Amino acid sequence: MATILPPAVLGMLGGGQLGRFFVAAAHEMGYRVWVLDPDPNSPAGRLADRHLVTAYDDYAALDQIAAACAAVTTEFENVPAEALEYLAKFVPVRPSAKAVAVCQNRIAEKTFMRAHAIPHGPFAVIRADQDISAADDGLFPAVLKVARFGYDGKGQARVASREEALHAFHAFDGEPCVLEKLLALDSELSVVLARDADGRIRAFEPGENRHRGGILDVTIAPARVEPQLREQACAIAERIAQSLDYVGTLGVEFFVSGGALFANEMAPRPHNSGHHTIDACVTSQYEQQLRALTGLPLGEPRMHSRAVMVNLLGELWFDGGDHHRPQREPDWTVVHREPGARLHLYGKHHARQGRKMGHFTVIGDDADTVLEVALRARAAVGIDDGDQ
Ligand SMILES: Nc1ncnc2c1ncn2[C@@H]1O[C@H](COP(=O)(O)OP(=O)(O)OP(=O)(O)O)[C@@H](O)[C@H]1O
Ligand SMILES: [Mg+2]
Structure with missing residues (x-):
């Protein structure tokens, strides 16, 4: 791919503070940025050259981005991977939908770590009550984390026992989860x-x-x-x-x-x-x-x-x-x-x-x-x- 030079327009999916600092860096180096974020007051949207205030799966808006932008990135891991995949048909998307998909789902993430021998703590995948019954005793006390859309400690529960884990799993409406051993942190x-x-x-x-x-x-x-x-x-x-x-x-x-x-x-x-x-x-x-x-x-x-x-x-x-x-x-x-x-x-x-x-x-x-x-x-x- 040829180097993209200013004053090219770049696309950013997500309008939070991480996107805002990206926009600032891009402006500093002579680029323009279009931001897509549903919040009209999003921090990056307010700084962007154009702010598309719409949902991440608004394909008409994605088409506009594909037509206007020389490349697209993201600042929010919960952007649907499908939106990134769609954009990648038309423009370079970095990081790729595939990489984002691994990072946005704790089950995929932990499975990736295991497959690539990345050192990680003991865990079990929880999709049903039986998975909790079958979990290793050594995992407790543990943290139950929903596989998707958790951040800043949300969608997490510390559980001392199997009973507590079951209770927390139900409180998360049976959403797929990972059950991680609670590590003593240095x-x-x-x-x-x-x-x-x-x-x-x-x-x-x-x-x-x-x-x-x-x-x-x-x-x-x-x-x-x-x-x-x-x-x-x-x-x-x-x-x-x-x-x-x-x-x-x-x-x-x-x-x-x-x-x-x-x-x-x-x-x-x-x-x-x-x-x-x-x-x-x-x-x-x-x-x-x-x-x-x-x-x-x-x-x-x-x-x-x-x-x-x-x-x-x-x-x-x-x-x-x-x-x-x-x-x-x-x-x-x-x-x-x-x-x-x-x-x-x-x-x-x-x-x-x-x-x-x-x-x-x-x-x-x-x-x-x-x-x-x-x-x-x-x-x-x-x-x-x-x-x-
Ligand atoms: N298995 C664990 N053992 C010990 N402490 C843990 C464990 N899992 C999470 N924690 C504590 O909770 C914090 C938040 O956990 P985690 O990073 O999984 O959640 P998050 O919601 O994605 O948070 P963030 O978005 O802030 O990174 C960790 O940084 C750590 O302090
Ligand atoms: Mg974290």
Whole structure:
């Protein structure tokens, strides 16, 4: 495929914050972007050159995209794989429908890991009550996760026993699930990488992720783990990308348990834990997505600064986290006054509990100072650890 040069129009399925940063990167490099997202106020849609406000399976809209766009990508793993497959008849689609289909279904994802000898935790596929009866005793305590459409810990239940698993399975209306052994976590890591159409891979430094209430709270980059573990994580993520024949930016989440790595899940798009690459790396994960999509050489992923990223969730927009109070804007001066702090807000109109509204990244040369400043700003903005 010939390199796609500006001012070409690129298509983006999904209009969330990941898409918004892609649009910004594309604009910076002279491209135009059409976004398809059903929400008229979608963060990326508001920045796009054209926003098609419609469903992902609106084939008339997909035809418009196919006619106008030189290539298409996605920022949302739940875009129907059929829509990507359809577009691929007319224009390059990166990542492919096939790769996205694996990442958007936990059964397909775990089966893929097993087939390609990617280290992962013990699990069972649950499609019926009998699968729970037949599950290995060693899986409990476990987490039951719906195979599709889960995110930020939604569609998940921690279950101590077979009875609880059955109960949770019914509460999920018998939707296909995976039952995963609950691992004792030393820490969580993620690797974001980019792979181009010729198979070249550039990985970012792994990040160390802390969650709160099932949602990413803080990413520390580089991760504070042994170099050997960092290298292993990158090598596993690279193997995943190769096996999927992946083109674009890919996020791979890992658990570290008993000193060993277990792949948790893949995101066929830039990843929340890679936000810091905007401020701390020579090339951001969004620019890499753009470069892989257009056939430009991949950029340098090197970190020029150490970084800590803090997610800003909807509860901050309500005084004391109380949703009965009117929505208000947090006082951002507490972030802006910190050295090395960079605030990013996604322009979402309505705050909801757990909704990702923005983030800030603190960059600097000294890891301890960067973490200290980030945690100070996090507390000052009103994030408390009381209700972990
Ligand atoms: N098997 C497990 N053992 C231990 N902890 C787990 C397990 N599965 C999930 N968790 C915890 O719950 C978090 C969310 O799980 P997971 O990544 O599967 O869900 P998700 O809804 O896709 O989340 P996100 O969209 O934020 O990545 C994990 O990062 C981890 O902290
Ligand atoms: Mg996850």
